[in-house]
Structure formats: structure tokens, C-alpha cells
């Protein structure tokens with residue numbers, strides 16, 4: 001025990017234990033973490049901060065910005081082709097595969113011209129239903145969806 005009044009020997013400043021930083025580096029930053037994750041089919045990137053969020057989420061939990069792609073009416077992964085145009089093409093000239101050409105699916109469009117008649121209109125009917133329901137995919141695999 002040291003007596004009161006004695007001058008304490010101060011350790012050299014170099015050996016002083018450093019005060020740990022209050023914040024643990026960049027651990028809480030989302031940027032690096034989101035890069036490691038793969039986006040699931042039902043997830044999208046936030047249009048504001050780029051975080052991976054649920055497609056159905058209205059607000060980004062990280063930055064609070066409204067998710068533009070959210071909601072059932074519009075999806076970020078939807079085709080930018082016009083749904084009504086595709087539907088009308090499919091109904092009126094769908095037996096010639098015109099809607100498939102319109103949506104960039106040239107190969108299957110040609111196939112439909114050549115062999116579609118063999119299906120006695122069933123292929124055409126299925127396409128009409130698929131387009132009408134918004135399940136028809138364009139050349140990039142994106143569904144052609146109604147936007148209104």
C-alpha cells in the first residue's frame with residue numbers, strides 16, 4: 001500500500017491501456033454485410049440505401065424510405081412491356097405468336113407459328129389466360145403485369 005502524499009510513479013504514457021472505442025468499428029454498417037448475402041427471390045434491394053429487404057415490405061427497415069417496388073400492384077422485377085398490348089396481341093393474333101415476338105421471345109414465337117396449330121388452339125388459349133392473369137413472362141423471365 002502506498003502512503004498518502006507519496007508521488008505515484010506514473011507509467012510511461014506509451015504503456016497506458018488504450019480506451020476501447022465505443023463503437024465496434026464497422027460491424028454495424030450494413031454495406032459489407034449485405035454484400036455477403038444473396039438476394040432471395042422474394043427480396044429486393046432498397047432503392048435508397050441498397051439494403052436487401054422483403055419485396056412486400058412497404059418501408060425499408062434500415063433507412064425508412066418507402067419501398068417503390070412494394071405492394072401487389074407493381075413489382076420491380078416485372079416486365080416493362082405493356083400488359084394491355086400483350087393481351088390484345090395475344091387475343092387477336094396470338095395464334096401467330098405475335099405476343100411472343102412483342103415480348104422478345106422470338107424462338108418460341110417462331111415455334112408457335114410452325115407448330116401452334118397442332119395444339120388446336122390450346123397453346124394459344126393457355127397464352128391468353130397466362131397473359132390475362134399476369135403470369136406470362138417476357139424474354140428476361142419477368143412477368144408482364146397490369147400496372148393499373
Ligand SMILES: [Zn+2]
Nearest residue numbers: 046049060063
Ligand atoms: Zn433502405
